Amino acid sequence: LVVVSHDREFLARTVTGIVELDLAQQQIAVYDGGYESYLAEREVARRHAREAYDEYAGNLSALEDRAQMQRNWLEHGVRNARRKAKGGDADKMGRKARAESTEKQAAKARQTQRRIERLEVVEEPRKEWELRMEIAAAPRSGAVVATLSGAVVRRDAFTFGPVTAQIDWGDRILVTGPNGSGKSTLLKVLLGKLPPDEGFATLGSGVAVGEIDQARGLFEGDEPLADAFGTQVPDWPAADVRTLLAKFGLKGHHVLRSAASLSPGERTRAALALLQARGVNLLVLDEPTNHLDLPAIEQLEQAMESFTGTLLLVTHDRRMLGTMRHTRRWHMDGGGLTEE
Numbered sequence: 654l655v656v657v658s659h660d661r662e663f664l665a666r667t668v669t670g671i672v673e674l675d676l677a678q679q680q681i682a683v684y685d686g687g688y689e690s691y692l693a694e695r696e697v698a699r700r701h702a703r704e705a706y707d708e709y710a711g712n713l714s715a716l717e718d719r720a721q722m723q724r725n726w727l728e729h730g731v732r733n734a735r736r737k738a739k740g741g742d743a744d745k746m747g748r749k750a751r752a753e754s755t756e757k758q759a760a761k762a763r764q765t766q767r768r769i770e771r772l773e774v775v776e777e778p779r780k781e782w783e784l785r786m787e788i789a790a791a792p793r794s795g796a797v798v799a800t801l802s803g804a805v806v807r808r809d810a811f812t813f814g815p816v817t818a819q820i821d822w823g824d825r826i827l828v829t830g831p832n833g834s835g836k837s838t839l840l841k842v843l844l845g846k847l848p849p850d851e852g853f854a855t856l857g858s859g860v861a862v863g864e865i866d867q868a869r870g871l872f873e874g875d876e877p878l879a880d881a882f883g884t885q886v887p888d889w890p891a892a893d894v895r896t897l898l899a900k901f902g903l904k905g906h907h908v909l910r911s912a913a914s915l916s917p918g919e920r921t922r923a924a925l926a927l928l929q930a931r932g933v934n935l936l937v938l939d940e941p942t943n944h945l946d947l948p949a950i951e952q953l954e955q956a957m958e959s960f961t962g963t964l965l966l967v968t969h970d971r972r973m974l975g976t977m978r979h980t981r982r983w984h985m986d987g988g989g990l991t992e993e
Contacts, residue, residue: 659947662971664688679779702778709775716769723762727755786901786925786956791861791932796822798860798935798963799843803852806838813838813988815852825964825978830985836967837867839985840937843965863933867940867967869920871927872912878923879908886930901926918944925953934962942970 658664664671665688673682673695682698684691798820805814813835820826820843830836841847842854844862856862864871872881883894898908901922907915915923921944928936936957942950950970957964958978968974982993 659942659945659950660970661688661947661950662975665972699778706775706777709772710777713769713772716765716772720762720765720769723758723765727758727762786929786952788863788928788936788956788960789930789932790961791934792859793962794822794860794934795858797857798822798824799857800855801842801849801852802854804842804849804854805851806842806847807850808838811835811988813842814849814990816842816990817852818983818990818992820963820965822963824980826966826981826983827974827977827979828965828967828983828985829974834985835988835990836985837939838988839983839990840864840866840939840965840967844937860935861931861933862935862937863928863931864937865921865924865928865939865941867943869917869924869944872915872920872923875911875913877909878903878912878915881912882908882923882927882930885927889930897926897930898923916944918946921945922949935965936960936962937965939967940969941966942968942973 656663656668668687670686671684671688671691673684673691675682682695684694686694800819801814801816803815803817805812805816807813811833816839828836828839838847842849843856844864845854845856848854871885872878874881879891879894879898882898883889883891886894895905895908898904903919903922903926907919912920912923921941925941938957941953945953950973954973954977957966964979966973966977966979984991984993
């Protein structure tokens with residue numbers, strides 16, 4: 654059985670070996686054992702590779718410094734010999750001693766150069782691309798961030814609600830439930846994107862929303878990504894937009910393509926970049942780990958952990974559910990909301 658997955662908990666529970674495509678080193682690495690063993694072995698391998706390079710680079714630098722010093726001494730001795738020769742130095746013994754000293758320095762310099770040439774070259778480990786993410790914080794909102802009062806939405810055979818709920822400033826809420834239970838509908842109603850057929854939905858004062866929706870719909874038009882992103886941050890110079898997108902692994906060949914032509918993972922990284930570009934105090938994430946690789950997921954978790962505003966997270970990532978700091982937990986089932 655061969656699986657391709659970024660679900661860390663699934664990998665930890667099922668696999669007995671891992672094949673890693675390492676783009677940074679441009680090689681394939683094979684690890685025996687489960688996922689946790691892979692993480693430990695990979696860390697050891699990377700540390701050893703860095704230590705080996707650092708030792709090589711230190712030895713090379715020391716030998717090159719010694720070689721330069723020996724060349725300086727040699728040049729100084731030659732200049733002294735020439736100066737004394739021009740001055741009519743009659744001291745034969747002194748001339749012989751200086752010649753012997755110069756030859757010794759030349760021999761030392763040649764010996765050092767041979768040691769440099771005999772050093773076994775160790776290539777510097779390539780640094781893999783890392784998503785170094787921070788979520789820009791806006792000033793805090795009012796005490797009540799969002800409310801639902803008897804909210805009902807009807808879509809064909811599915812009925813959402815009635816739901817009554819309140820989100821307060823600083824809440825960190827995990828939302829769980831099976832597929833089709835109404836989780837994404839809940840987020841849309843809370844954010845005012847989907848008006849309820851019955852009841853009310855209200856956003857509080859001073860709420861600045863940062864959202865990654867499940868469909869990654871923010872960047873799906875025909876305009877180039879750089880332009881689509883720029884419309885979201887109109888005060889940003891085009892060069893700053895490109896610089897930020899590049900930090901999220903979206904380089905020149907990405908930003909000139911239409912947003913709709915990008916992969917879901919690329920659109921996810923663009924949405925994450927937008928969270929860093931503009932301040933938010935309500936962070937709403939609907940399956941944010943979909944289409945992200947493992948290093949990016951870990952960076953996202955760190956950014957979420959340090960976020961000081963209000964957080965609303967929908968995810969099926971069991972490891973994220975188990976580790977993410979939260980203050981409340983909602984469960985959706987059949988269109989109904991319960992608090993656990």
